[in-house]
Amino acid sequence: MSTATAGFTPAGARSTATRVRVTSTLGALLRQRLRRDRWQLLIWVLAIGALAAFSAESIEQTYGSAAARTQLIQLAIANPTILVLRGIPQGAGVAALTFFEIYTFIALMAGLMNTFLAVRHSRAEEEQGRAELVAATPAGRLLPTTATVVHATVANILLAVVTGLGFVAAGLPVGGSFVAGAATGGAGLAFFGVGLLFAQVFSTSRGSNGFAAAVVVLAYVVRGIGDATATTVGDGLRMRPAWPSWLSPIGWGEQTGAYTADDLRPVLLQVAFAAVLVAGVFALQAVRDSGAGLIASRAGRADASRRLGGAFGLAWRLQAPTVLGWTIGGALGGLLAGALGSVVNSSLAQNPDLAGIREAMRRIGAGGSGPLTSLFISAILSIVGVLAAAAAVQAVIRLRQEEASGTAELMLATPLSRVRWLLSFLAVGAIAVVLVLLAAAVAAGLSAVSAGESVTTIGDSFSAALAQSPVALVYLGVLALVFVVLPSWTAPVGWAALGVGAFVGIFGGLVQLPEWLRHLSPFADAPVVVGDVDWTGGYWMLGITVAALAGAAVLIRRRDLALG
Template sequence: MSTTTTETRSPVSRHEHPHSTDGAHPQGTVRILGVLLRQRMRRDRWQLLIWILCIALLALFSASSIQTTYGDAAGRADLVKLAIANPAILILRGLPQGTGLASVTFFEIFTFLALLAGLMSTFLAVRHSRAEEESGRAELVASTPAARILPTVATLTHGVLANVVLAVLTGLGFIAAGLPATGSFVAGAAVGGAGIAFLAVGLLLAQLMMSSRGANGFASAIVVLAYVLRGIGDATGTVTGDGNHMISAWPTWLSPIGWGEQMAAYTANDWRPLLLDLGLAAVLMVIVFALQSVRDSGAGLIPERAGRRDARAALNGPFGLAWRLQWPTILGWTVGGLFTGLLAGSLGSVVSSAVADDPGLANIRTAIGSIGSGGSGPLTQVFVAAIFSLAGVLAAACATQVAIRLRQEEAAGAAEVLMSTPLSRVRWLFEFLLVGVIAIVLVLVAAAVAAGLSAVSAGEDASIINDSFAAAAAQLPVGLVYLGVLALVFVVLPRLTIPLAWTLLGLGAFAGIFGGLIGLPDWAHDLSPFSHVPVVVGTVDWTGGYWMFGIAIVATAAAAALIRRRDFAIG
């Protein structure tokens, strides 16, 4: 009996057990890792392509635009002088390291590129870890010879390769703009190094949080916190040498983005701070693998707050449910609008005062006008209108996430369950879109209130409050057109909603805000809703706004008419 039992179990032990000797053999492990890595590359091929190309092109076009706007040494000296004299600009930009074209380019754009690399990497990390556990796919993969550790190794390898490619293409973008090759690759490595550090942060938070939404939110907050810490360190730094260089204070050394700054591309070209990025990633990954080996699949080390025994009365209808599902995201974008408004109001007053004190800085107006709407008028008003282009991007991003939430509810099967009640599809769609409209308004109102009050507290006339609300109202059509068009995309092409949503937002923001600055053809620039935002400085022309209102209404009506005629797209 025992012999028969042993003979019966041995084939299972060798070929079917998830921890079989085939999976443990080095060749088998490499083969499985290769399969997992290819799966991740295939799944992310369009998302990563868009992220990496946009960051690299932003590096290229930024360098070209700075050369066009500040081609002479006097113009660059004015810019650095203004930045060093005003800490708010240092928080927003970076650490000045001279007036050369290459060093000014690195000062102007690096921190933003590193911020984007951090977001790209954390989203990638959570998508292939915590989100996979939420869907149940991670448990299925763990039942194969891949077990539980190899998928994490594959995700780490995938993220590192993505950041290496990003580093190389960013360096090539700077080189294509005519900057020195050595410094360009140092700058690219600084961007990629920050991305690798945040990749490990994302993987760690995927171990700690119970949901992918929580992990993504926490990771994004850490990336932004790193940006702010770097800004505080730069703003409180000390001026050295000829007055065109600065040494950052200690808060900068708490941030992976700050470590990239310390590489001082195009000046010192110091590779040593890159070791801090790689060292942080290595330490965090040791913790990740330790937690991964003992944690239950699907569990998080930080438990979610227990829900109420009985639902609130507000959840009796689809609007209350839609709001409950999305209020944390809306709150996050609203806080972003608040900070954007604070920057617009306080920094606008600072720039206006600096130009009034030093007429030699008057050419700064041209650069400010190229950021967004431009126009002529009081410089503070011009600056607020220009910076509100960023508030418009936040409002459109909030609308984008509403459309994405529609798709997520449908894909998970939750929408189909709701449709089994007397609730109609059209009402379900409209209730979500109503939440989207409210979210857009909240983001813009928060930005307007913060901009107006901060400008008044800095000594501006109270009329700037009206100007801030006018600038916010000008951005409203952009958010609504994204909400309506993406609702139509959700109805017609449900499975492409998420990638198309972020692609349309990214391309629209890039072409609309930076298109004129980098010399895009008029037809490409005009495709972006952001290029048709009414200019609220001087004579206001609302033609573009009216067209966007019309497009939003037509797209929403088409979505409502078509949603009744299609099946649910589950999964």
Template sequence: MSATTTETRPPSSRHESPSSAAARPQGALRVLGVLLRQRLRRDRWQLLIWILGIALLALFSASSIQTTYGDANGRVDLLTLAIANPAILMLRGLPQGSSLGAVTFFEIFTFLALLAGLMSTFLAVRHSRAEEESGRAELVASTPAARILPTVATLIHGVLANVVLAVATALGFMALGLPAYGSFVAGAAVGGAGIAFLAVGLLLAQLMMTSRGANGFASAVVVLAYVLRGVGDATGTVTGDGTHMIASWPSWLSPIGWGEQFAPYTVNDWRPLLLDLALAAVLMVIVFALQSVRDSGAGLIPERAGRRDARPALNGPLGLAWRLQWPTILGWTVGGLFTGLLAGALGSVVNSSIADDPNLAGIREAIGTIGSGGSGPLTQIFVAAIFSLAGVLAAACATQVAIRLRQEEAAGAAEVMMSTPLSRVRWLLDFLLVGVIAIVLVLLAAGIASGLSAVASGEDASLINDSFAAAAAQLPVAFVYLGVLALVFVVVPRWTIPLAWTLLGLGAFIGIFGGLIGFPKGVRDLSPFSHAPVVVGTVDWTGGFWMFGIAIVATAAAALLIRRRDFAIG
């Protein structure tokens, strides 16, 4: 009977016609085009902010270097000071010549690549693991898009974003008269690092169960790449005329370190781009292999089984807010701990190196321009400068608290909470209280680590007090970010995440490194980090009190306004 049925079927149903076979790839291309347009539309404002922000940083950096170090002798002196101090090399980059373009690349590239890495990993997770969490990926998989095409669309979308970023960065350098060819090589170095980290983000989205875990892991990988590059640069070898260095092996473990090997404006070597593309290709093969066998919503790293009964602390919103965020807070606290260790351990090294070589006395002024500056004992200046980076970590922790508010709202969890007797104001303020605790923990860890490591390095015990004072000086900066971003969340909730990272990135770069590369004071004053109390010499808390006031007013306004708006889900 079945044989008869088979024979009575039309021939076209047994054998696919050539026109039908040709239509299949055309249909796949149409679906891919729809998915790609959806991603471009969804990310248009976020990517615009990221790309314009990074390009403007390139432009401002080139302008400041041209203004401050337009003289060749001044640039040579700058590189000499940097090469003599491993801490500056860890923060800045790899010297590769004293031309205007080479010094500009030395000053700004590592920070641009760090931002490109964060932009790319966030993009990757947003369109992969976050889609699975929300259930949208499963709905899309039930259409002709299936499971693989959305990942292909995300890959193309991320690559296009980094190509545009590379061109925008190059145009930013060219706008100040730097050579066009070298500028495009510099742009390719930034874009190449972004593409490599895009693949890292897509891989971690396959491994982790949640978008929060994938984003946290990806951010840690980007920061680790920055640190490995820093270690490789700081332990490199000086060559040639004393303004060039060859990085040691740790730099070759990092896509950011590969980007430095482009050496734009001097060598203009495109070969490191092959490393970025090769890493991305290998990781994407793994991603597609995992995507084809993994269940939707599942991760290769399983979540730990929860308790049968919740702890009493989860009976209230404060305990829930802490439970949702403690892994992130722990990560930033560990970062503060390592920053404090760096400050305490290297402070005595910098002090002794300057004392042994009077020709390097000008490095005091270079270090003093980092952060809010100050004058006094060199060890104190150095510790205060490094604690500006601890302030960035504390502000980043506060930023993620505001972002978590938006994520809870977008996922609909906040609206479910509002169906209980809990008020909106209480819900908001409990999250912000967790943010305050997180800020204190990050800076406290940095202060303790700095003081103890300084004493272990042979410094006077009084440096413990200096370390805690430097940590306390960063409190108002982090509180400003917490309060202002809470107000942004209440007033324009859909802009919370892109504005949060943009404001933090711009504020950190302008406030901490603006003085080092010669930004005008009016520009530096736009950053909260420029107004952190100066704890070297005579302590001035005027800027700190103003920032405390702004944070309190912004938090009060957020608490009042949240009562009057609807929740913005999705």
């Protein structure tokens, strides 16, 4: 009797069958991720690619002459504010200037795209109980994570290609364009590893997303500090960053010197960093319990607090850690603004091109005619305004998460009205906006005064922070209306609108985007409060916010709950 007829399966056949089963399961998991993310990834990737193409074309049209580009680079080198926000110049060529103007921002967007992707397919799945169900199948516990890593790798390769094609479409050299694209995708992959690691550390998706996004913003800020303290080399149109830039994956991407050096070794550093983090994630996942984080959740009370007896109390309890994270980010941004503002003032006060420096600050949102320190603080607080708007966006997205998970349906089965439920979460979003901007104003004012600036700088800091409140609130109101009308589009529309709006409104002036396009962004119409005060744009945005919130409150009563 043969071994086959005796019921014995050769080891080679078993191994082949196992490989086929694993490949089939991995393919199914990967298809599920691609299908689930198809619209979100499409919006992110196309938005980043379009920004690359549009920025390159705009710079070509605006700074067509070598003299104009040289003047712009000299102004940037003389003004650390621009270096903090944009990067380090590597020459006055059109392509090199484009990379200098746009790379750090699209790398920031790539980082946020990837941290959200990592948490969505790891911690969020465990939090909803779906990961445990999948682990009970032949997929086990590690194969879904493998599928997520493959999914992210494919997404970042696509991002790199589309970004490179965007630069090529604008007429830039092919080789350098794809180096720039690779640096963007490499930064995204590095931050994917960060997001996946935090998904192991924290037991909630809110905590994982909040801390991972904070690391992305911190990497942008650390890179900015290193670039602001860079040294001029060569022909005076190139700079070498200080050591803090090497602490950031965004700073690594800058070192590729796209269009000049075209050095791909920093991209390998980004990929190696991601590989180390992913290896650590697999090691941690093999030893921790499903659903648990390395930092254990704090034990709750035996009896609920009286504050949880209402809709607002519950909304605040659910979002308090996230609000705290954004507030800390605002305080750090304000601290940076105040500390560097005095340095900028002393270093630029005797600059012969003071008018040009003021014009550059005006283009990044620091309008007015006040002291240079106040203008600098206003410019940095416009970036903090993005954090405040992000806090508002996340509050609305939390509404959608509560609805999709079915929790909202349980709450609305009580005497709680839909309008009150909606407004409770939006009130938390409004409070988050106030706390982020207040923390930034206090930190900026006190740090500037401690550095020797006038006490009046504190008042200017509060005015600059207040000017960002209508921008954040209009995101809160309009996205609330999107949530009511198109609930499944809440998250992709919210983050895409914030990313594109921040670039077009804050940085569009530096690359000379058309005025009509800039003013499609709320950030371009933030009130001017330094020097000549103008609140016209703020009043319009507050009016739009009130109208959008009223529309959302009326329409929420007329639609069915959208589960799943």
